[in-house]
Amino acid sequence: MLKLKYLFNNEDLAEMILKNWSFDEESKEMFTYYRISSNAIYPYIDKGMAHFLRFSPVSEKMKSNILAELDFISYLLGKEYGVLESIPSKDGEKLVEVNTPWGEYYASAFKRVPGKQISNTDFSDEIVFSYGKSLGRLHYLSSQYTPRNFERWSYGDVLDWMEEVVKNHPDELTAKKEMKLLRSYFAALPKSAENYGLIHYDFENDNVFYDENTKSCYVIDFDNAMYHWYGMDIEQALDSLQDYTPMELFQQKKQCFLDGYLTEYEYSNDLDTYLPVFRRFANLYGYVRILKSTEEKWDHEPEWLTNLREKLTAALKAKATSFGQPI
Structure with a gap:
């Protein structure tokens, strides 16, 4: 998630950045459908086709991570995996660095994938099976992948980053304890080419689209990809699935998802x-x-930001429930 000061809608900024790509003039009318979280996302049209612009402040991202993400996406496309496709700028660059009145930004553009978000489907067995199959295929391809020029960070790098952040919050003693516990646990966890590699990390219902025409899935938003155990992706997907599944049906849908996964890749018998x-x-x-x-x-924050702070405070409390408990 970006710092809150970057969550404000800024259509002038989006338009300035978009001019690095070709687009239809009426595109700005679509800016009202923007979304800002880990990046600012603004939809636009080029030659009648729907695309989206993604950008974030240079201070919020690691350039090597973005370049590694784009390389991995290119690899997946080459293997005919259902994934979003990057659009080069007018200068032929997949990643553009833009100097603006609001600071420097990294920007990329992507084609819209077909289908609709799984979160907007009826979660039929066919769709859930395809959802699991898509993740299994991703992990198989990841297990065969060797980065060419850039490498994404790992769970260990993420833990290092978290420790740096928490240094500014000396009262966060339980969070620090949780980091120590997880480091110790992961240090002893078996790691191999079969169970560990580059994962999506956010393989959730809103980042996976199901296309009725091809009966297959398309995946977006690799922004949080990292090297981790493949089980991390399975956990994130199942947690997301649980949010949209009645309690009495979840075990059946979970098995349906895992059955789809197993058609493409194996997972550990100790997964649970x-x-x-x-x-x-x-x-x-x-x-x-x-x-x-x-x-x-800041003083006099707008109502939407005040409401967001309240939600984030509640989220902090919920996420910290198990901090510091023995693993």
Whole structure:
């Protein structure tokens, strides 16, 4: 999540950045459908086709991570995996660095994928099976992947980043304890080319689209990809699935998802043992990102920002429930 000061809608900024790409003039009318979280996302039209612009402040991202993300996406496209496609700028660059009155930004553009978000479907067995199959295929391709020029950061780098953030919050003793516990646990967890590699990390219902025409899934938003155990992706997907599934149906839908996964890749028989620890990693990472994003506060904040702060405060409390408990 970006710092809160970057969450304000800025159509002039979006238009300035978009001019690095070709686009239809009426595109600005679509800017009202913007979304800002880990990046600013503004939809636009080029030659009648729907695309989206993604940008974020240079201070909020690591250039090497973005370039590694774009390389991985290119690799997946080359393997005919259903994934969003990057659009080069007018100068032929997939990643553009833009100097603006609001500072320097990294920007990329992507084609819209077909289908609709799984979160907007009926979660039929066919769709859930395809959802799991898509993740299994991703992990298989990741297990065969060797970065060409740039490498994404790992869970260890993420823990290092979290420790740096928490240094500015000396009262966060339980979060520090949680980091120590997770480091110790992961240091002893078996790691191999079969169970560890580059994961999506946010393989959730709103980042996976199901296309009725091809009966297959398309994946977007690799912004949080990292090297981790593949089980981390499974945990994130199942946690997201649980949010949209009645309690009495979840075990059946979970098995349907895993059955789809197994058509493409194997997972550990001890998966259920590891998933709760991966959930704790996700909770800790989310917790620290909220801490980072909310460090600044201003007088007379707009109502939407005040409401957001309240939601984020509640999220902090929920994510910290298991901090410091033995693993």
